[in-house]
Amino acid sequence: xxxxxEIIERNQVPARTELKGExxxxxxxxxxxxxxxSLAKKASENVLKSASLVGFIPKPVSNxxxxxxxxxxxxxxxxxxLMNMMKLSIKILIQSALSLGRTLDSDFPPLQQFFVVLEHCxxxxxxxxxxxxxxxxxxxxxxxxxxxxxxxxSDIATSVKNLPELKTAVGRGRAWLYLALMQKKxxxxxxxxxxxxxxxxxxxxxxxxxxxxxxxVIVGLLVGLNVIDANLCLKGEDLDSQVGVIDxxxxxxxxxxxDGKQDGGITAVLDQKHYVEELNRHxxxxxxxxxxxxxxxxxxxxxxxxxxxxxxDRIGSLQEEQQQxxxxxxxxxxxxxxxxEVTKEDTKVELDTYKQSRQGLDEMYSDVWKQLKEEKKIRLxxxxxxxxxIGMKTEMExxxxxxxxxxxEKQDTLVALRQQLEEVKAINLQMFHxxxxxxxxxxxxxxxISSFEGKTNEMMSSMKQMEERLQHAETARQAAExxxxxxxxxxxxRLNTCRQQMSxxxxxxxxxxxxxxxxxxxxxxLQRELHQEKDAATLLKTELQQMxxxxxxxxxxxxxxxxxxxxxKEQEQALQEMGLHLSQxxxxxxxxxxxxxxxxxxxxxxxxxxTHCKQCEKEFSISRxxxxxRNCGDIFCxxxxxxxxxxxxxxxxxxxxxxxxxxxxxxCSSNSS
Numbered sequence: 302x303x304x305x306x307e308i309i310e311r312n313q314v315p316a317r318t319e320l321k322g323e324x325x326x327x328x329x330x331x332x333x334x335x336x337x338x339s340l341a342k343k344a345s346e347n348v349l350k351s352a353s354l355v356g357f358i359p360k361p362v363s364n365x366x367x368x369x370x371x372x373x374x375x376x377x378x379x380x381x382x383l384m385n386m387m388k389l390s391i392k393i394l395i396q397s398a399l400s401l402g403r404t405l406d407s408d409f410p411p412l413q414q415f416f417v418v419l420e421h422c423x424x425x426x427x428x429x430x431x432x433x434x435x436x437x438x439x440x441x442x443x444x445x446x447x448x449x450x451x452x453x454x455s456d457i458a459t460s461v462k463n464l465p466e467l468k469t470a471v472g473r474g475r476a477w478l479y480l481a482l483m484q485k486k487x488x489x490x491x492x493x494x495x496x497x498x499x500x501x502x503x504x505x506x507x508x509x510x511x512x513x514x515x516x517x518v519i520v521g522l523l524v525g526l527n528v529i530d531a532n533l534c535l536k537g538e539d540l541d542s543q544v545g546v547i548d549x550x551x552x553x554x555x556x557x558x559x560d561g562k563q564d565g566g567i568t569a570v571l572d573q574k575h576y577v578e579e580l581n582r583h584x585x586x587x588x589x590x591x592x593x594x595x596x597x598x599x600x601x602x603x604x605x606x607x608x609x610x611x612x613x614d615r616i617g618s619l620q621e622e623q624q625q626x627x628x629x630x631x632x633x634x635x636x637x638x639x640x641x642e643v644t645k646e647d648t649k650v651e652l653d654t655y656k657q658s659r660q661g662l663d664e665m666y667s668d669v670w671k672q673l674k675e676e677k678k679i680r681l682x683x684x685x686x687x688x689x690x691i692g693m694k695t696e697m698e699x700x701x702x703x704x705x706x707x708x709x710e711k712q713d714t715l716v717a718l719r720q721q722l723e724e725v726k727a728i729n730l731q732m733f734h735x736x737x738x739x740x741x742x743x744x745x746x747x748x749x750i751s752s753f754e755g756k757t758n759e760m761m762s763s764m765k766q767m768e769e770r771l772q773h774a775e776t777a778r779q780a781a782e783x784x785x786x787x788x789x790x791x792x793x794x795r796l797n798t799c800r801q802q803m804s805x806x807x808x809x810x811x812x813x814x815x816x817x818x819x820x821x822x823x824x825x826x827l828q829r830e831l832h833q834e835k836d837a838a839t840l841l842k843t844e845l846q847q848m849x850x851x852x853x854x855x856x857x858x859x860x861x862x863x864x865x866x867x868x869x870k871e872q873e874q875a876l877q878e879m880g881l882h883l884s885q886x887x888x889x890x891x892x893x894x895x896x897x898x899x900x901x902x903x904x905x906x907x908x909x910x911x912t913h914c915k916q917c918e919k920e921f922s923i924s925r926x927x928x929x930x931r932n933c934g935d936i937f938c939x940x941x942x943x944x945x946x947x948x949x950x951x952x953x954x955x956x957x958x959x960x961x962x963x964x965x966x967x968x969c970s971s972n973s974s
Contacts, residue, residue, distance in 0.1 A: 376426075376508040383422050384515045386547065390415045391522050395529065404530040407479075407538060412531070413952070416478060417547055422519060423474075426509020441474035443504045443511075447490045450497060454490055457481060464535060472541035479533045488523035495520060543952060546583055580950075591886050598879055598886075605872055605879075612872075616865055623858055630851055637844055644837055651830060658823060665816060672809065679802065686795070687756060690788075694763060697784070698770055705775030714785050715768060721792070722757065722764070728800065729754055889949070904934055911936035916959065930958040932965070 394411045405412050423440040448458040457480045467473050481487040494501060495516055505512050510519075908927055913920050915935045921927050928942045929935070931951060937958050944962040945954040957965065 373508065379425065380510045380513060380515045383418070383425060383510055384518060386418050387422060387519050388522060390418045391525060395525060398529045404532045407533045408953070414547065416475065419478065420475070421547065422510055422516075426506040426512065428504055428506060439470035439474065441470040441477065443494060443501055444474055444477050446497070446500055447493060450493050450500075451490060453486070454481075457484070466536070467540060469541045475540040475543070476535050479531075479535060482526065483531050483533055485527045487526065488520050491516075491520045491523065546580075546587075546950065588890065591890055595883065595886055598883055602876065602879055605876055609869065609872055609876075612865060612869055616862065616869075619858060619862060619865075623855070623862075626851065626855060626858075630848070630855070633844065633848060633851075637841065637848070640837070640841065644834065648834065651827070655827065658820075662816070662820060665813075669809070669813065672806075676802070676806070683795075683799075691763075693788070694767070698767065700784075701767065701770045702773055704779070705773045708772055708775040712768075714782065715764070717789075718764065721796075722761065725757060725796075728796075728803070729757065731803075905929070906934055906936050908936070914938040914941055916941040928956055930961055931955040932957050932961040 390411070394415045397409075397411045398405055407413070420440065423443075427440060445458065447454045457477055460480060461467070461473050461476045464473075464476060467476060478487065481490055495511065498512060501511055510516055906929070911921070911927060914925075914937050916937055917940070919925060919938060921938070925938050927936045928939060930937060930942055931948060932946075935958065942956050942958045944957050944959060946957045946962060946965055947954045948957075
């Protein structure tokens, strides 16, 4: 930690014996002034150390054992100082509360200083926890253990967690202390923590105040606060950004009042000197902490920038891959669409040809069916004619009885008839063979031919009977010959017509067989084409499945892209917040530096030293009262110091003179610009 000191000569440095003598004299003044004296002692030791570093005083040789003892001694001094400051703050808080005789608000200065001192006591010896931003020291971690050890404190924990204004662990810890003080159970909760020191060892170092006897002493002192009634409002308070700096001015005022009768001048100067040195030490500590935080923030900022660059590179590569996949997808889609269109056109053409061929076949089948119906009609007519012939033959039998004389001529006619019957048999055999070649459609013809053969057989039997009767019908030869000649002519004509019809049927059957063969070949070709189309359909299905897989991969890539965009947005927001924090910390650094300059350059004037206003130079009287400027420390009248502004060392607006008011306003406007 860098500290500013003045270079002094060796003879001006007070000896340790003199300092010890002064301490013994001042110890008689009262126990409550011990912390201020210890702070003065510590400041003088710091002066000696700085002088030895510069070279005016020889530096003693340090060993490991002496270093360890000095660290322990330093920790003991810190614990003693904090315990004494806690005693002072509790004493002044109880005295002021009893003198007022009312409930205390959060604006009460002794109560604010009590919480600041208590916060310092709880922060003493805390272990630093490493987080993403950097090292974090928060006393809210040990306070959360109270909820587990004491179930009565669960209400405090839930109410603190439900406050939306609190964003940091320090703010939650301060709110927890406020609520515990209002319940008058602050001492009880801290006593429960001290009873379980094995749990506190996770948060505190072994030489911390809460791990030693001083913690039990402070808990015993906190029992006296149960006399006070506190009414603290947490909604309007900004607990996250409060600066925890101990204000020694109220303690110095009391020392001035108590020791002013004996030796007020020297003690006041010494106290003010020690107060300024302690303030300087606190400010230097805060500056060092802020510098460490700034370094950590810069490191995290650089890390985040590197991660952002890597994320942007990855997003660019993913976008290029996505574009390539889109192009491949479009090519596959175009190919699939073209193949689907070609297959659709081929199938349409094939369907048209199939429909046309089917229509031609249907027409052919209808024509054949019509021809079969006509043939059936013709066969029915032939059967009717055969029946007529049978009737004629019966008449001929009657005539044959009458024509027994013409037997020889009838025998000749019978020979001719036999020849005709043989020709009919040959024709029937040919028809039978042709009907066998014709398939299922010509079965009816075969049945008709078989019936016709039966009829011919019947004709043969009837002809035999006719031969037997012709012997008895010789007398009717002439008439029968004439009739037979007529019948021959008619039968020859009918046989010619039957032959022509059979030749036509044979030609139609051959054409039908050829058409059936062609249809079978077309069906085979259509089946082959259907198999090819099925194969093409399976290929298209596989391509569609690949397309679905590519779509899923695209969706996954899009989701990853969205997640990366969210991460980038969050990182950008974090960077913006870090920039805001850096700007705020820089402003605080400038404020602290100006406060240091102001503390070095200005001193707090006493009331007795000023008789006139520094600005208007009017003499003070009973009507014209004295007022201190909290920035420069000079004394002004009411008209010259009527302005109020918020200073870094004061949490609320305080009285400031006109010159300081204009100077501070100019500085704020320059910082904002």
